[in-house]
Amino acid sequence: MALNCRHVWKQISDYIDGTVSPELREEIELHLANCRHCSAVLDSTRNILVLVADDRTFNLPVGFSERLHERLEEAMRE
Amino acid sequence: MAKPLQKAASTGSTKPVDPTRERDAQIIARVLGGERELFHELIRPYEKGVYLAAYSLLQNEADAEEVAQEAVLKAYRNLANFRGDAKFSTWLITIALNEARGRLRHARVIEFDSIDEPVEEGSDVTPAVISDWREVPHEALERKEVRELLARAVESLPETYREVFVLRDVEEMNIAETAAALGINEQLVKTRLMRARLMMQKILAPQLKSRRTGFLGFFSRKAGGSWL
Numbered sequence: 001m002a003l004n005c006r007h008v009w010k011q012i013s014d015y016i017d018g019t020v021s022p023e024l025r026e027e028i029e030l031h032l033a034n035c036r037h038c039s040a041v042l043d044s045t046r047n048i049l050v051l052v053a054d055d056r057t058f059n060l061p062v063g064f065s066e067r068l069h070e071r072l073e074e075a076m077r078e
Numbered sequence: 079m080a081k082p083l084q085k086a087a088s089t090g091s092t093k094p095v096d097p098t099r100e101r102d103a104q105i106i107a108r109v110l111g112g113e114r115e116l117f118h119e120l121i122r123p124y125e126k127g128v129y130l131a132a133y134s135l136l137q138n139e140a141d142a143e144e145v146a147q148e149a150v151l152k153a154y155r156n157l158a159n160f161r162g163d164a165k166f167s168t169w170l171i172t173i174a175l176n177e178a179r180g181r182l183r184h185a186r187v188i189e190f191d192s193i194d195e196p197v198e199e200g201s202d203v204t205p206a207v208i209s210d211w212r213e214v215p216h217e218a219l220e221r222k223e224v225r226e227l228l229a230r231a232v233e234s235l236p237e238t239y240r241e242v243f244v245l246r247d248v249e250e251m252n253i254a255e256t257a258a259a260l261g262i263n264e265q266l267v268k269t270r271l272m273r274a275r276l277m278m279q280k281i282l283a284p285q286l287k288s289r290r291t292g293f294l295g296f297f298s299r300k301a302g303g304s305w306l
Contacts, residue, residue: 009205013272017253036209043211044283045275048228049247052278056219057228058248060126061139068125068147069118075151076114 003031008038016046098123102166110158117154124167125150127249128174131259134244135178137233145181149174164258168251172259175241203276206283214286224286231281239274246271 003011008031014020015028032039051057105120121128128149133142153160153170160169218224235243245256246267253271257264 006204009276010272012205013275014268016275019253019268037207040208040211041205041279041283043213044208044286045205045279047211047213048278048282048286049275051214051216051219051224052228052232052248053250054216054219056216057225058126058130060129061143064129064143064146065122065125067143068150071147072118072121072150072154075154076117 003027005031005035005038008032008035009041012038012042012045015042016049096165098167099165103162106157106160106166117157120166121150121153121170124170127167128170130244130248131171131174131241132178134232134241134248135175135182135237141181142178145177146174149177152177165255168255168259171245171249171251172261175259203273203280205276205279206281208283208287211283211287227282227285231278234281235274235277239270239277242267242270243274243278247275 008028011020011024011028015025020028032042102120105116109117109120125146129142129146132145132149133139136142136145149170152173160166164172214224232240232243232248241260242256245251245259246253251259253264253267256271257267260267
């Protein structure tokens with residue numbers, strides 16, 4: 001049975017992680033080749049994951065590291 | 079590139095050598111042997127991960143920093159109890175998550191919906207259905223506006239999805255490490271991750287698309303404007 005869009009959405013996360021079976025991968029790719037909406041969902045999801053994993057996206061508070069190591073140093077002296 | 083292999087003496091099987099794990103094991107042995115100062119170097123690569131794990135639950139910079147400090151001190155004081163079954167980073171992050179949960183419990187601000195979670199299977203989460211997507215390049219992150227959009231989207235996720243998403247997709251832990259850090263099974267990690275990723279797409283895709291015209295000037299200068 002051919003996959004519909006809803007089936008594909010539920011598998012997109014595992015598809016991105018490469019953890020779907022070869023058979024399912026083939027079915028998903030067949031669907032993606034014919035469905036611009038699901039292709040756009042896949043592309044946008046992948047793109048968002050790349051952006052959130054970038055080191056620039058989430059920053060430590062200024063001075064975090066210095067304060068952490070100072071506190072650690074104090075604990076080591078106890 | 080293939081990972082180097084080492085022979086496991088007891089079984090004769092081969093397993094990949096994890097250079098990070100080896101490095102950590104060597105430093106831990108030296109810290110426990112009396113070179114306490116080396117603990118500073120041991121935790122340095124994981125500072126951000128510990129902070130983000132705490133922040134994923136607490137959503138408050140000051141609280142997350144305090145919890146991150148407490149977690150590091152606890153790890154230092156209990157280093158002899160680290161068995162090496164998991165990576166040191168996973169152990170450290172587990173401590174941070176537990177500390178953060180303890181603080182939430184103490185403040186009585188745990189949301190009941192994070193415990194009485196809706197059925198995990200048969201997700202109702204649907205993505206934003208769009209007809210095309212033009213890639214948002216890394217250079218977009220130089221804009222505070224884009225970073226804030228991403229941060230707000232993560233913050234808006236329900237707690238159980240947010241913690242999985244942060245560990246897996248922000249800190250880039252693998253499924254097994256994420257499951258170990260959260261004390262849940264791998265299938266549950268995958269299910270929550272699927273829902274979290276679709277939620278993120280649903281929140282962000284329309285916003286990032288609608289801001290394309292706003293990015294035009296920026297990318298015309300930075301990247302030739304070719305993504306529009």
